[in-house]
Amino acid sequence: MISVENLYHDYTGKEQYAVNDVSFNIKKGEVFGFLGPSGAGKSTTQNIMTGLLKLQKGEVLYESNSITKMKSEFYNNIGVSFEFHNLYTKLTGYENLKYFAGLFDVPTADPMELLDMVGLRADANKRVANYSKGMMQRIVFARSLINNPKILYLDEPTSGLDPTTASQIRQLIKRKKEEGCTIFLTTHNMFAADDLCDRVAFLNEGKIVAMDTPRNLKMKHGEKSVVVEFAGEKGIKKSVFFLDNEEDKKQLNKIILNKEVQTIHSQEATLEQTFIKLTGRGLI
Amino acid sequence: MSKLFNLYVQDMKLLLRNSFAWLMMGTIIIFLILYHFVITDSIEHEITMYFVDNSKGHIMESALEGRNVDNVVFISNIEELEQLILDKETQVGIVFEGTIHEPRFTIVHGENMREENVNLIRASLRNMILNMAGVSVDAQYSTKFLGDRVEPIPQNKMLIPIFLTYEVVMFSFFLSAVFMFEEKAEGSIKAYRITPTGTAIYIVSKTLAFITKGIVYALLLILLTIGFEVNFLALIPILMLGIALFGFMGMSIATFFSNISEYIFVVMGVLIISMLPIFTILIPSFSPFYIEWIPSFPALYSIKEILFPTGIDLGRQVITLVGMNIIAYALCHFLVTKKLMKEGA
Ligand SMILES: Nc1ncnc2c1ncn2[C@@H]1O[C@H](COP(=O)(O)OP(=O)(O)OP(=O)(O)O)[C@@H](O)[C@H]1O
Ligand SMILES: [Mg+2]
Numbered sequence A: 001m002i003s004v005e006n007l008y009h010d011y012t013g014k015e016q017y018a019v020n021d022v023s024f025n026i027k028k029g030e031v032f033g034f035l036g037p038s039g040a041g042k043s044t045t046q047n048i049m050t051g052l053l054k055l056q057k058g059e060v061l062y063e064s065n066s067i068t069k070m071k072s073e074f075y076n077n078i079g080v081s082f083e084f085h086n087l088y089t090k091l092t093g094y095e096n097l098k099y100f101a102g103l104f105d106v107p108t109a110d111p112m113e114l115l116d117m118v119g120l121r122a123d124a125n126k127r128v129a130n131y132s133k134g135m136m137q138r139i140v141f142a143r144s145l146i147n148n149p150k151i152l153y154l155d156e157p158t159s160g161l162d163p164t165t166a167s168q169i170r171q172l173i174k175r176k177k178e179e180g181c182t183i184f185l186t187t188h189n190m191f192a193a194d195d196l197c198d199r200v201a202f203l204n205e206g207k208i209v210a211m212d213t214p215r216n217l218k219m220k221h222g223e224k225s226v227v228v229e230f231a232g233e234k235g236i237k238k239s240v241f242f243l244d245n246e247e248d249k250k251q252l253n254k255i256i257l258n259k260e261v262q263t264i265h266s267q268e269a270t271l272e273q274t275f276i277k278l279t280g281r282g283l284i
Numbered sequence B: 001m002s003k004l005f006n007l008y009v010q011d012m013k014l015l016l017r018n019s020f021a022w023l024m025m026g027t028i029i030i031f032l033i034l035y036h037f038v039i040t041d042s043i044e045h046e047i048t049m050y051f052v053d054n055s056k057g058h059i060m061e062s063a064l065e066g067r068n069v070d071n072v073v074f075i076s077n078i079e080e081l082e083q084l085i086l087d088k089e090t091q092v093g094i095v096f097e098g099t100i101h102e103p104r105f106t107i108v109h110g111e112n113m114r115e116e117n118v119n120l121i122r123a124s125l126r127n128m129i130l131n132m133a134g135v136s137v138d139a140q141y142s143t144k145f146l147g148d149r150v151e152p153i154p155q156n157k158m159l160i161p162i163f164l165t166y167e168v169v170m171f172s173f174f175l176s177a178v179f180m181f182e183e184k185a186e187g188s189i190k191a192y193r194i195t196p197t198g199t200a201i202y203i204v205s206k207t208l209a210f211i212t213k214g215i216v217y218a219l220l221l222i223l224l225t226i227g228f229e230v231n232f233l234a235l236i237p238i239l240m241l242g243i244a245l246f247g248f249m250g251m252s253i254a255t256f257f258s259n260i261s262e263y264i265f266v267v268m269g270v271l272i273i274s275m276l277p278i279f280t281i282l283i284p285s286f287s288p289f290y291i292e293w294i295p296s297f298p299a300l301y302s303i304k305e306i307l308f309p310t311g312i313d314l315g316r317q318v319i320t321l322v323g324m325n326i327i328a329y330a331l332c333h334f335l336v337t338k339k340l341m342k343e344g345a
Helices: A042-049 A072-076 A093-101 A111-117 A133-144 A163-178 A190-196 A214-221 A246-258 A271-279 B002-016 B019-038 B056-065 B078-086 B115-132 B139-145 B155-169 B171-186 B188-193 B198-223 B232-254 B260-282 B289-293 B296-307 B315-340
Strands: A002-010 A017-026 A031-035 A057-062 A078-081 A151-155 A182-187 A199-204 A207-212 A225-232 A235-242 A260-267 B049-053 B072-075 B092-098 B103-109
Touching (some): A042 A151, A093 B002, A163 A182, A163 A190, A190 A271, A207 A214, B049 B056, B078 B092, B103 B115, B155 B232, B171 B198, B198 B232, B289 B296
Parallel strands (some): A078 A151
């Protein structure tokens, strides 16, 4: 349904690619996770896919129609939740949704119901300037659903939310998936990705380093590992060691011999560890 | 249409909640105080008209002798008049030759005289001759003749068209940029980009909001100064065209900037250039050729004429305003689409 082919993007004009030869397909009704550390190029990719950012090189196709040829009606079918809270701060939460709804040619959802869904009914008539970060995050998410979109682009929809609210948002995403919505989910939250996504792509420094179902990725790349807590020079340190990696094993032995080990836990492979293993870096 | 109305309501709300828009209300109050209490309605100093009467028996000189026309000075020869013009002591002088039945006038003027003004003088001279020959005169022309001086506009009243042009009309130049910068800073413009609404509605809805606010202020101002005796049916369309024009210009230029502190220099520059036409309406003989191409000119000139009619046909000014609006809108549409609706273009 959506096909991204050999996408590049250079903000600087000096051939420093924020997105570097990225290709993937998203099937209809699929939740596709886009994972990677800060600066990996996730938002850049999403912005090109939604036509916000001009396509420089490569191609983005929707049912084989190029994004560059898309008419404005395209926007009736998609919903976008941004990583930044781009709201009219002088308007109330309700007004933000109401006037936004008025810009579409298709039937739209009731703003009050959406606010209710994300737990903001009581704050509907407060100006957004007085909202907390998490509240803004939720209303931006609610706004992306207003035109009953067929494709949803969610850029970090749960970042900065408390665990309960984050879990509520995840439930809403699942509900959208059940309704048949195709979802492009950008996140650095591996737990959310594992929970929600049919397939994920790992993005690092503008390149896709792995792409598969979360389960396959963990099976293929994630091995048993141990988490060791030990006394370092500056207090307690925590490290992850993969047991089939010679270098890691040596390191682990060294620590056990030389340092004051506090705890050792073995753990199942997680997406996060898989990512660390593939890229040599953490997610934040 | 419903999309436009929807966005218009949103822009009106944003406007009413914007402190810059209330700044305009403040300046109106200051203006009203100045108008009613500070600036007197004393008539400004009159400009002297130089006459050379070369007719036999100096008929012009003797005819005007008994009348109260003390701003007319007769001088003896053309050379003296030309010297006065070269020395910039005056902008215009009139040479009269022939007889009352076969009069011949020569209008001598400096470089910066608008043709319009020359025509006015010509028409007034014709009427004066008819008058002297005993034919009744069309009052319009004789009013215009002594350069607006038979029924001069009091000083404080003259401030009204100036204030309407530079405060009410041109405020949209500033306000449109303030709006755009706010949307850029909040990022709300990004949300607008992912809707199927497009550039035209974006521009038009804002412009309509500025027009609404401008007209309300203008009416308030006029009712509290001149009162009801104004041709509102002519004035309102001119105000609308003026506000739209400066709104389009403001939005066009603001696409190149991202905050008000950079843009303020542009505002100053545009304001200074736009002020030049004030000199033209205060001193009609100051009218360099480029003055009519300054966007504030047709608005100022028309507003003044509608508030204090002197019988000039405003057709040309209206056409100029409409033409400028079309050009400014086209430019605005192009720039907003290219620079605001997409990034990295
Ligand atoms: N408008 C811009 N101008 C110049 N460089 C940019 C711009 N936006 C992003 N970049 C650069 O492009 C790279 C990718 O940024 P992008 O925002 O796509 O990352 P991301 O994966 O979304 O990160 P995050 O998780 O922090 O949101 C970064 O190096 C960033 O500095
Ligand atoms: Mg991002």
